Amino acid sequence: MKNVTHSFVFLAHWPSAGSFGLNTDILATNLINLTVVVGVLIFFGKGVLKDLLDNRKQRILSTIRNSEELRRGTFEQLEKARIRLQKVELEADEYRMNGYSEIEREKENLINATSISLEQLEKSKNETLYFEKQRAMNQVRQRVFQQAVQGALGTLNSCLNTELHFRTIRANIGILGSMEWKR
Numbered sequence: 001m002k003n004v005t006h007s008f009v010f011l012a013h014w015p016s017a018g019s020f021g022l023n024t025d026i027l028a029t030n031l032i033n034l035t036v037v038v039g040v041l042i043f044f045g046k047g048v049l050k051d052l053l054d055n056r057k058q059r060i061l062s063t064i065r066n067s068e069e070l071r072r073g074t075f076e077q078l079e080k081a082r083i084r085l086q087k088v089e090l091e092a093d094e095y096r097m098n099g100y101s102e103i104e105r106e107k108e109n110l111i112n113a114t115s116i117s118l119e120q121l122e123k124s125k126n127e128t129l130y131f132e133k134q135r136a137m138n139q140v141r142q143r144v145f146q147q148a149v150q151g152a153l154g155t156l157n158s159c160l161n162t163e164l165h166f167r168t169i170r171a172n173i174g175i176l177g178s179m180e181w182k183r
Contacts, residue, residue, distance in 0.1 A: 052143070056136055063132045067125045074121045081114040 088110065092103040 052140075056140075059132065059136065063129060067129060070121060070125050074118055077117065078114065081110065085110060 085107065088103065088107050092107070095103060
C-alpha cells in the first residue's frame with residue numbers, strides 16, 4: 001500500500017512542461033490496470049446479469065401467479081364440492097327409507113373424485129414448478145457454457161500464431177508418414 005501512495009506522489013511531482021515519463025513501478029501500474037479492468041467488468045457486466053436475473057424473476061413470479069390461480073380454482077372446486085355434498089346429505093335424509101346405501105355410495109364417490117381431482121391439480125402444479133425450475137437451470141447452464149466456449153475460442157485464437165500452425169502441420173505430416181510405412 002505504501003508503494004501505491006509513493007507512485008501517486010511520484011505522479012504529482014512530474015514536471016508540467018509537457019514531458020512524458022514511464023512509471024516503472026510494476027505494483028502501482030498493475031494495480032491501476034486491475035482497477036480499470038475490474039471497473040469495466042463491473043460496469044458492463046452488471047447490466048447483463050441484472051437483465052438475466054430480472055427475466056428469471058419475472059418467469060418465477062408468473063409461475064407462482066399461475067400456481068396461485070390453480071390453487072384458487074381448486075378451492076372453488078372444493079367449495080362447490082362441499083355445497084354439493086351438503087345437498088347430497090339433505091337428499092340422503094329425505095330418501096333414507098328408499099335407498100340410504102345408494103346415496104352413501106354416491107357421497108363416497110363424490111368425495112373420492114374431488115380428492116383425486118385435488119391430488120391431480122396439486123401434482124400438476126408441482127410438476128409445472130419443477131419443469132420451470134429445470135428449464136431455468138438449463139437456460140443458465142447454456143448461457144454459461146456459451147460464454148465459456150466463446151472465452152476459450154478467444155484464448156485459442158489469441159494464442160495461435162503462424163509458427164505454431166506450421167509445427168502442428170509438420171507433426172501431423174510426420175504421423176501420417178509413419179502410418180504409411182507401417183502398412
